[in-house]
Amino acid sequence: MLVEQNNKVDPAKWPIAPHVLSLETSVINEILKISSRPGVISFAGGLPAPDLFPLADLQEAMDKSVEKYHSDCMQYSLSRGIIPLRQQLATRAVEQGAPTKVDNIIITSGAQQGLEVVARVFIDPGDYILTENPTYLGAMQAFNYYQARYVAIEMDEEGMMVDQVAAKIEKYKPKLIYTVSNFQNPTGITMSLKRRRALIEIAVSYDIPIVDDNPYCQIQFEGEPITTLKALGRDAVIELNTFSKTVAPGLRIGWMNGPERIMPQFEKVKQCTDLHSNTLCQYMIYEYIKAGRFEPHIETIKANYRHKRNIMLGAMRDFFPDEVRRTEPKGGLFLWVELPRQASAKNLLPKAIESKVAYVYGEPFFPNQGGENCLRLNFSNASPEEIVEGIKRLGKLFKENI
Amino acid sequence: MLVEQNNKVDPAKWPIAPHVLSLETSVINEILKISSRPGVISFAGGLPAPDLFPLADLQEAMDKSVEKYHSDCMQYSLSRGIIPLRQQLATRAVEQGAPTKVDNIIITSGAQQGLEVVARVFIDPGDYILTENPTYLGAMQAFNYYQARYVAIEMDEEGMMVDQVAAKIEKYKPKLIYTVSNFQNPTGITMSLKRRRALIEIAVSYDIPIVDDNPYCQIQFEGEPITTLKALGRDAVIELNTFSKTVAPGLRIGWMNGPERIMPQFEKVKQCTDLHSNTLCQYMIYEYIKAGRFEPHIETIKANYRHKRNIMLGAMRDFFPDEVRRTEPKGGLFLWVELPRQASAKNLLPKAIESKVAYVYGEPFFPNQGGENCLRLNFSNASPEEIVEGIKRLGKLFKENI
Numbered sequence: 001m002l003v004e005q006n007n008k009v010d011p012a013k014w015p016i017a018p019h020v021l022s023l024e025t026s027v028i029n030e031i032l033k034i035s036s037r038p039g040v041i042s043f044a045g046g047l048p049a050p051d052l053f054p055l056a057d058l059q060e061a062m063d064k065s066v067e068k069y070h071s072d073c074m075q076y077s078l079s080r081g082i083i084p085l086r087q088q089l090a091t092r093a094v095e096q097g098a099p100t101k102v103d104n105i106i107i108t109s110g111a112q113q114g115l116e117v118v119a120r121v122f123i124d125p126g127d128y129i130l131t132e133n134p135t136y137l138g139a140m141q142a143f144n145y146y147q148a149r150y151v152a153i154e155m156d157e158e159g160m161m162v163d164q165v166a167a168k169i170e171k172y173k174p175k176l177i178y179t180v181s182n183f184q185n186p187t188g189i190t191m192s193l194k195r196r197r198a199l200i201e202i203a204v205s206y207d208i209p210i211v212d213d214n215p216y217c218q219i220q221f222e223g224e225p226i227t228t229l230k231a232l233g234r235d236a237v238i239e240l241n242t243f244s245k246t247v248a249p250g251l252r253i254g255w256m257n258g259p260e261r262i263m264p265q266f267e268k269v270k271q272c273t274d275l276h277s278n279t280l281c282q283y284m285i286y287e288y289i290k291a292g293r294f295e296p297h298i299e300t301i302k303a304n305y306r307h308k309r310n311i312m313l314g315a316m317r318d319f320f321p322d323e324v325r326r327t328e329p330k331g332g333l334f335l336w337v338e339l340p341r342q343a344s345a346k347n348l349l350p351k352a353i354e355s356k357v358a359y360v361y362g363e364p365f366f367p368n369q370g371g372e373n374c375l376r377l378n379f380s381n382a383s384p385e386e387i388v389e390g391i392k393r394l395g396k397l398f399k400e401n402i
Numbered sequence: 403m404l405v406e407q408n409n410k411v412d413p414a415k416w417p418i419a420p421h422v423l424s425l426e427t428s429v430i431n432e433i434l435k436i437s438s439r440p441g442v443i444s445f446a447g448g449l450p451a452p453d454l455f456p457l458a459d460l461q462e463a464m465d466k467s468v469e470k471y472h473s474d475c476m477q478y479s480l481s482r483g484i485i486p487l488r489q490q491l492a493t494r495a496v497e498q499g500a501p502t503k504v505d506n507i508i509i510t511s512g513a514q515q516g517l518e519v520v521a522r523v524f525i526d527p528g529d530y531i532l533t534e535n536p537t538y539l540g541a542m543q544a545f546n547y548y549q550a551r552y553v554a555i556e557m558d559e560e561g562m563m564v565d566q567v568a569a570k571i572e573k574y575k576p577k578l579i580y581t582v583s584n585f586q587n588p589t590g591i592t593m594s595l596k597r598r599r600a601l602i603e604i605a606v607s608y609d610i611p612i613v614d615d616n617p618y619c620q621i622q623f624e625g626e627p628i629t630t631l632k633a634l635g636r637d638a639v640i641e642l643n644t645f646s647k648t649v650a651p652g653l654r655i656g657w658m659n660g661p662e663r664i665m666p667q668f669e670k671v672k673q674c675t676d677l678h679s680n681t682l683c684q685y686m687i688y689e690y691i692k693a694g695r696f697e698p699h700i701e702t703i704k705a706n707y708r709h710k711r712n713i714m715l716g717a718m719r720d721f722f723p724d725e726v727r728r729t730e731p732k733g734g735l736f737l738w739v740e741l742p743r744q745a746s747a748k749n750l751l752p753k754a755i756e757s758k759v760a761y762v763y764g765e766p767f768f769p770n771q772g773g774e775n776c777l778r779l780n781f782s783n784a785s786p787e788e789i790v791e792g793i794k795r796l797g798k799l800f801k802e803n804i
Binding site: 013233268 | 425431465635661670
């Protein structure tokens with residue numbers, strides 16, 4: 001009888017909510033699948049260098065967590081996150097110039113969940129979000145479910161062109177200002193101090209929260225230490241952050257630093273979506289930092305990625321045609337390439353894959369189309385030798401096809 | 403200048419999405435805060451016994467994961483979850499009678515995220531969900547954001563009264579049938595085999611997915627082995643499961659077992675909300691099971707909780723007034739108490755706290771009101787001595803107040 005019943009089951013008839021059906025699968029995921037083929041040198045992902053993960057130190061941190069907290073490190077815990085880690089993050093934020101208390105911090109499962117939380121709390125269908133143009137693709141994935149629309153502000157070498165923001169706010173009344181202010185994904189560009197101040201002034205005058213998606217800030221290669229939007233704007237800014245680029249992404253530990261009075265809303269959303277983030281990994285990160293392992297590790301990452309960025313820029317000087325432009329990021333994991341205007345990075349990608357090198361083309365990063373002649377390159381994941389060889393292959397491809 | 407600006411920042415003016423604003427904080431959370439006061443014997447939570455967490459075996463599993471998978475166990479991983487764990491879960495499901503492949507499984511951050519995912523995929527504002535009456539409070543928390551309404555079907559000792567379901571479906575056209583079929587939270591009741599078959603037949607004939615929230619199934623104290631809804635209904639059923647009650651909740655590793663063709667929708671939602679679940683803990687659980695540690699551990703848990711249930715039922719026979727009824731669950735973590743009809747478990751709670759004993763009163767578990775004379779007791783977390791003393795205190799309270 002049951003087999004007969006089972007033949008009648010047709011999940012295709014189950015009614016899917018329309019805004020889920022219309023969500024697109026990430027283009028990057030598709031490219032990542034292709035670029036993981038053997039022999040392909042991939043600049044497509046956003047993966048940190050796996051050889052730098054502090055495996056032994058994290059094992060030590062786990063042993064210490066079990067020894068000190070016993071079953072508490074495996075039990076249900078607070079939706080906002082364990083207090084010692086939140087206290088530690090608050091103290092660190094203060095040291096970086098942003099007055100912060102434990103009640104300003106909520107632990108999330110990576111910065112991606114921070115995006116999900118702000119979207120859910122602020123966005124009604126059809127609301128506008130003001131972003132950079134281009135902007136982070138994963139943020140749009142989170143925002144799209146909530147049927148956000150985008151006001152995308154052009155960028156130059158100082159970041160978002162803030163002088164265009166007020167007029168756009170008047171016209172579109174966005175609910176959020178979303179920025180990746182430091183070593184932006186995808187362009188590698190950092191917002192200038194002058195622009196930061198101007199953006200905060202505008203946001204405050206219009207009562208619009210700034211969401212600063214800030215995973216790369218600590219991976220700074222050179223220049224004056226950055227003054228974050230959070231340090232400048234304080235309660236005007238919700239900062240999203242993560243240990244994914246500085247410790248290990250597989251632990252899925254990120255955090256939000258926002259005004260205390262908005263935290264109960266964030267907490268409710270966190271609670272109904274997954275109760276709380278992984279207790280064990282929260283304790284592990286806390287013990288890892290407490291043991292003094294984190295600061296020297298960041299220095300290691302900075303030196304490694306700085307070196308790889310230099311290798312990539314050097315190889316570009318050697319192998320790219322003169323008419324190809326690129327950013328020269330002072331930190332982070334990505335740089336941005338602009339081909340001559342008539343070229344299509346999307347159309348070139350299959351040829352690149354044939355030549356065993358991969359990138360992400362620009363269009364998916366533009367909320368309202370554009371970027372056909374652009375592409376994003378990651379310099380943290382490949383080895384220096386692979387970077388030289390990959391850029392050489394790309395240079396050949398560009399010379400022959402643009 | 404910035405301080406002056408900062409004085410003007412008023413996050414109270416930030417517009418919160420109405421469906422987030424209207425979400426209620428969990429009543430249970432408030433009760434848990436009170437019941438964590440020193441000296442209070444708490445039957446209020448749903449916490450597994452912390453002294454049973456297999457800490458040493460999990461440390462061993464972490465060491466093995468690092469040794470075997472190196473940086474892979476700390477890196478970004480697939481949104482659906484790591485393949486070895488999904489394969490292992492599929493094999494185990496087959497052993498339990500449900501034909502399952504790796505592509506039927508998606509790893510979630512606890513079963514709570516499974517609830518969030520099914521709600522997002524299936525529920526449009528105002529849609530009905532058919533549930534037991536009472537039902538799991540955390541499920542309603544996840545569903546309420548999506549503005550679900552509820553058709554709640556009465557229960558008896560065989561679970562949901564399935565003979566009432568077809569008429570309710572005709573009238574309310576629910577999008578989902580949600581059940582906690584085994585050792586239900588909150589009542590401890592298990593659906594009979596006959597009712598299971600009948601429910602599947604109805605669900606199939608109306609093309610409505612059954613969501614079987616099944617965290618307690620493996621913690622069975624006695625009786626014939628359970629045939630799960632998934633084993634009976636196959637593609638008609640989406641099963642939600644978790645290691646929270648059998649290994650440790652702080653790891654936040656759960657899973658969904660559903661028809662292959664619905665999985666791309668679940669994957670999209672998982673990806674845009676938090677990319678993927680904790681990679682390290684997925685490998686740890688996989689290695690823990692592979693090392694043969696899981697099955698004997700479940701036997702330990704069963705013996706421990708069976709003993710505590712017996713202690714609690716015995717103490718009730720000794721100390722509760724005769725007119726107080728209770729369920730006698732054959733597994734799980736909870737039992738359910740019904741006071742005489744005119745009594746209010748909510749009004750009695752402050753007196754219970756004064757007597758240093760805590761429970762959750764019944765009303766929050768009823769989607770459309772009811773249950774004023776009921777309360778839920780957890781028997782997994784307190785020690786046997788605490789259970790006897792706590793039930794004694796409750797018995798005194800009931801005798802004096804009802």
